[in-house]
Amino acid sequence: MSMAALRRLTGRLGFRITFLLALALLPLALLSAVQTISLASEAQSRAEAAILGDTVRLAAPVLQHLLRAQGAAATLASAIAKVDNDTARCSEILSRFAQANPLYSMVGYIPSDGLMTCSADGRTHDFANDPGFQDAISDPNPTFEVTPKGAVSDSAVLAVISPVTHRDGQRSGIISLAIPQHALEVSQAGIKTATGIPNSLRLFTFDSGGNMLTSTNGIKADQGYLPVDRSLKALAGHRSTAFTGRDALGRKRIFAVVPIVVNKLYALSSWPGDYGRGTGMLSQLPPIVLPALMAIVSLFAAWMAAERLVLRHIRRLRHAIRAFASGSRVVPVKGRGHAPLEIAEVEDSFERMTETILRDEADLEDAVHQKEVLLREVHHRIKNNLQLIASIMNLQMRREKSPEVKAIMKNLQDRVMSLATIHRGLYLTSGVSDVRADELLAGIVNQVLSISTTEERSFKVHTDIADILLTPDQAVPLSLLLTEALTNAMKYAGGSHDGAQPELEVTLAREAGTGAVLRLSNSLPGTGASPTAPLADEPSGFGSHLIRAFAQQLEGTVRTGIEDGRYLLELHFSVTPLSRGEASRSSAGAGVEPDPRPPGGLIPGVAPAKKV
Template sequence: MRNLSLAWQIVLLLSLALLPIGGFAVFEAVRTSGRNETLLAAELLRVANRAAEVERLEIAEGFGSAKALARSAAVASGDRAQCSAELTDFINASTRYVFAGFIEADGFLRCSSVGDVIRDFREDEGFRLQIENPTRTVTVVESGAVSRQAVLIVSHPVIVDGAWRGTLSLSVPRDVVRLFDAVDDSVGELQVALVDDSGQFLARSDYAIEQSWWLPVGLADRATEPETGPYVFRENDTRGTSRLYAYVPIVEGELAGIFSLPNTPGNATGLATVATAIALPVSIWILCIMLAYFAMRRLVVDPVRRINRSILAFKGGNRGFAIRPLPPAPGELGDLGESFTEMARTVNEGERELSNLVEEKTVLLLEVYHRVKNNLQLIISIMNIQLRSTTSERERATILRLRERIMGLALVHQRLYETPSLTAVPADGLVSEIIQNLTEGGDDETGQAAILTELDSFPMNPDQAVPFSLLVTEALLNALKYTCHQKDDARITVQLRLEDGTVHLLVENTIDPDVIDSDSLSSSGIGHRLIGAFVLQLAGRIERERTESLYRLDLRFDHVTPSDAPERIGAPGRQGLRRVS
């Protein structure tokens, strides 16, 4: 959650808080939807049973009429003319039936309500069943053999003196089947169809074939199931939509009715039912989440972002943007924004004053470095005048060494004056310039040896640069003094390294034992004592080594970066350059 914005985190927490309530609402909605479907199924079954009962009465009336005609003397007499007249009079007197006929035992229809018409029914499946088991039947056909229209046929066996003489049939047009007129309007427009015992559709409330899409699929398999009596089931129609159906037998084993409600929201199921049930609670949940999100954006997130932009601007140095007034924000956030703006103004003013103070002190420090350097340069000039007027070689050598020491000190102040930071001196440049001053400004006895340098570049703090420059000057003066000038391999090697926070200075020069006396390199001279004092001020370690042809000075001390100088410099420095007696 750390990578999410504040608004989304609050939305997520609020979603988790509302989840139990939403889950309970969805559960109740689904359960209510289930109860509604149960009630709807019960109502559908009630209306279907009422409609089927009306049709049972109509079919029973048809059986009664067929039975009465089958027992009439005209039909039983075998007189075809008298039989046809009887059936014709019956049809003319009835408003329900359109055809009446008597199929004799040999399978031919010779007696009917339409006069001299003869039809062969020997290959008819229904007639074959009558031969095997004479009984009353009800069938629906799309086109009657004589009437040439969709009819419901009610048949009754004709028994004379205990012998089966044939079957008498009455045809009822499907458009007057009372099943479709017996629908209860209390449940809306009901869709109805008739099926036989094999699941074949016999009659529909919509006569056009294209209007039969609502009929269930797989009804033939359902019709063969052992379940009997009226029941309700859910099945997909030919369009793949789930619908609620009622199956009600009208004539057991012969005829049944299929009933279904139009596909209204109350008649949906499966995913549609669940979606309908959870639509309202989910909509309320989404509305709450959106309201919480936009409220948090307006009341919390946007003010926090404005304060954050001001903080980032303050951090990046854009103080003008940071100190400008923030737009009004609610409650504590408004107070926080005003407090930050006031703090930014105070800090900005303090920094401006501090910057002016630092600039003044910088100018003053530059002036100090410049004046110190000028004063030291004045002393060097006076010593040069004294050097030109002296005739004693001993005094001349003493003045030269003293001048070089002062020039090393002046060089540090010159570099500090030229450095932008005023707190760091480039160590390699300092050593290089000391070497250049000693080799170019010395007398004829110094400056003939080859000088090899290997210098690392790193900054040095002034508190270390001053004693370091004086130490390098003293070491190089000694090296130049005692270097063998007559040999071709006379050389001075100067190495400066910074390794793991330690400064390593190596000054190595060739020597000629025949030229140097035994006390020249002893530790009793003033140069050696000065070097020891500088090493003490640097808190370093020095090693000296002499061979027949080489003299080596090895110095190591801890490097102090300019940023650490106020904390680390001073322990040795508090002693200062002690007076050497």
């Protein structure tokens, strides 16, 4: 995601509301998570404690067998102490006991020399080199040992040993009772009866050296249910313990270790990992999942509430505002009845604002239209008045007898008609605050040509005028300058040569920045002949004086000369920004009357008339 898209996402109101609500809910979510984890831990501890109790209950048969065997071995030791030298009598006693107690796989008396000649089944065996016998004969107390492979039975047995002591305190040997492995195993049926759980529970017995004695379904079959990270020897200790871990097959299991005889015999139970957590689907989830789901649901509910109560109304209002800003003036705000009171008040304010703006726009359009009509009417009347003055001058010229006076009046009449032409162009062009140069100047060129062209004297004119927007303060002097220069160009263009028409060229083009250049040239086409006179009067002439005055008003520079066989007039000036023209008209509307004339009057050297 790009940074712009990320900023747009994080800048949305819905995101910010959701984020703030998330911050507000964060302490509750953390507290809920801590409490859930604490409850889960407490439930786990209770389950482990319950498992310890169940393990003790499951190991009770083994303990009972052991206690019975210890009692029986002590009784037999007392009886054998009286007849230990009588092998026949000893064997008879042991044989009767074995017949009454078929649990034991071997019942025998082993004297101190290790050669067993007295046994329940009449077998003999030499234990002199057996390490287990050496330990037992040297221990004055009753004991037992786990033997993975019995010397007589050749199978795993639990040997219960009791010393044979005479009345004089002398020990003559030991009584050994061997309980086979299968007699100590607890079946699946017994486990289910005791715990009520499925047959996935396993119970093991082992000694302090880590030697496994019994298993529920056999040692080989149940190897996969032992803890993978702890050995049986490491689990042997003085206290009962329970822990959760993985078995050899990677399954989560709960293990409990209970000492049956401390430092001798232990019981290990392997329970399913979900024991005590219920059977529902939710009980199988990690403790942190439920608080996380609650937080997500809360945030979603908050986002939906913000969407329903705020965001959709704001989007509707934003759409209406954008439509109004883009120019649409029919902007209905739908669905207001369902919006909250505060947003409904904002929508009402927006509608009142749009109504006020529409009324103001209508008033402004009326005012602008009236101003435009009035301004065009002013230009039209000025044009009519100037034409009337030109007609009066024409009547006066007819009465004059002096050719000099007629020539002077003719020049004045031409300039008056030029002014009339300019005002005609101003009220015919589009716009009030700005004037299109291509519309105004093209019309002036055509008007001057129509006045000055006769059947004996016609011109071929090429125009290329850019669509530059001018303020009226620049349009008027530029038009006057073009009229004066065009009149002079037509006046001095010379007569026809072999039927060819004199050529005039008028161009207005943009320059770098806000600059513009007006070019006007005259020549005779086709012959290469030069015009009979310059483009304008002599520098001291009245026409040149006017051109320089108009250029000064435009703050431009005028250059005249010959270029490529053509006489050229070139005006460089800067186009005034329309904002300055609007500012000047605003100041005039505020009561400040702008002076349309250049500094020092329209013509340099002639002071402006005083205002009365």
